[in-house]
Amino acid sequence: MKKRVAILGSTGSIGTQTLDVISKHPDKFEVEVLTANNRIGRLVEQCRKFQPNTVVIGNKDKFQQLKEALEDLPIKVYAGSDAIAQVVEMSTVDVVLTAMVGFSGLKPTMNAINAGKPIALANKETLVVAGDIITEMAAKNKVPILPVDSEHSAIFQCLVGEFQNPIEKIYLTASGGPFRGKKKDFLENVTPEQALNHPNWEMGNKITIDSASMMNKGLEVIEAHWLFGLEPDQIDVIVHPQSIIHSIAQFTDGSMKAQMGLPDMRVPIQYALTFPDRLQADFPRFNFMDYPNLTFEKPDLDSFRNLKIAYDALKTGGNMPCIINAANEIVVEGFLEKKIGFLQMSDIIEQTMDKVTFIGKPSVEDYFETDKEARRVAKSLIAF
Numbered sequence: 001m002k003k004r005v006a007i008l009g010s011t012g013s014i015g016t017q018t019l020d021v022i023s024k025h026p027d028k029f030e031v032e033v034l035t036a037n038n039r040i041g042r043l044v045e046q047c048r049k050f051q052p053n054t055v056v057i058g059n060k061d062k063f064q065q066l067k068e069a070l071e072d073l074p075i076k077v078y079a080g081s082d083a084i085a086q087v088v089e090m091s092t093v094d095v096v097l098t099a100m101v102g103f104s105g106l107k108p109t110m111n112a113i114n115a116g117k118p119i120a121l122a123n124k125e126t127l128v129v130a131g132d133i134i135t136e137m138a139a140k141n142k143v144p145i146l147p148v149d150s151e152h153s154a155i156f157q158c159l160v161g162e163f164q165n166p167i168e169k170i171y172l173t174a175s176g177g178p179f180r181g182k183k184k185d186f187l188e189n190v191t192p193e194q195a196l197n198h199p200n201w202e203m204g205n206k207i208t209i210d211s212a213s214m215m216n217k218g219l220e221v222i223e224a225h226w227l228f229g230l231e232p233d234q235i236d237v238i239v240h241p242q243s244i245i246h247s248i249a250q251f252t253d254g255s256m257k258a259q260m261g262l263p264d265m266r267v268p269i270q271y272a273l274t275f276p277d278r279l280q281a282d283f284p285r286f287n288f289m290d291y292p293n294l295t296f297e298k299p300d301l302d303s304f305r306n307l308k309i310a311y312d313a314l315k316t317g318g319n320m321p322c323i324i325n326a327a328n329e330i331v332v333e334g335f336l337e338k339k340i341g342f343l344q345m346s347d348i349i350e351q352t353m354d355k356v357t358f359i360g361k362p363s364v365e366d367y368f369e370t371d372k373e374a375r376r377v378a379k380s381l382i383a384f
């Protein structure tokens, strides 16, 4: 039986790499649903190649164009975020890979979990924003959440065979991004172009800026908290510029397991789709002689304040992680549009944390309200 996959965010970096994995195993996978926000051209190409049952374009203005482009194919075409949230419930979907950007992943992921679909989770913001509700829903519906994020996939792989052995702590590795080792006087003047030039990973714009600012690692700390049930002081971040060790689990006897390999997102993507099995793949292999030195550094929380901000938000709990996520999405846009500088991103996130109504035990509706309020506040702070 082939696994029928729904890919949310199919035209992005993770989406296209997922299709690459799927194309190499036509006997194992079938593409059932594709969704994208704007990139019609790429979406149409994907539809012709993979012949999904259903396709959704987030931007409703592009519905006609998409429908006409696919006229000769028996593919159902829909538009809008409500449609994206609904298609995941289709009975013909076996697994949902969530690779859209930011808060927009929350609603469709909740619907998929409620419909009993296993989640291959690439949209970390879903867990950052509402990790309590998502993990509770998943437990109630007995739905696995399989991490696609490389660090979390690494920890997940280290835990296989450990049954009930408790984790003492984990080390999430961070490449340090393009500005590793730089101080505030340098960071003050960096441009979006410099920030988008990541040394090890090819990724979308939002996550690449998040990597440069260390917010990505901060969001991953919160993601790890929910995925593995760890307290903030059990989650450590270590800078590892070569990005060969993808993360490390340390057990109560002091033994550490690391998962390593060349940085290639197709490995964690494929593992999330095939767990507990591993499928043969021809991805490039690691050669020790290319990396005679694997090095490690302490993260610089003074120059890269976002990492500390994320730990603080996690410790505060409630809707605070949702607040920093929303503020971060707004400041990243602001930075890319050159309305604010690199360091101002952290300033505005912190000010937003102070200004938005804190809720200790938020409901789903509270999270949607918090997201709106935090975006409004962060936008108003950029405008000043």
Ligand code: MN3
Binding pocket: 149, 150, 151, 220
């Ligand atoms: Mn990652």
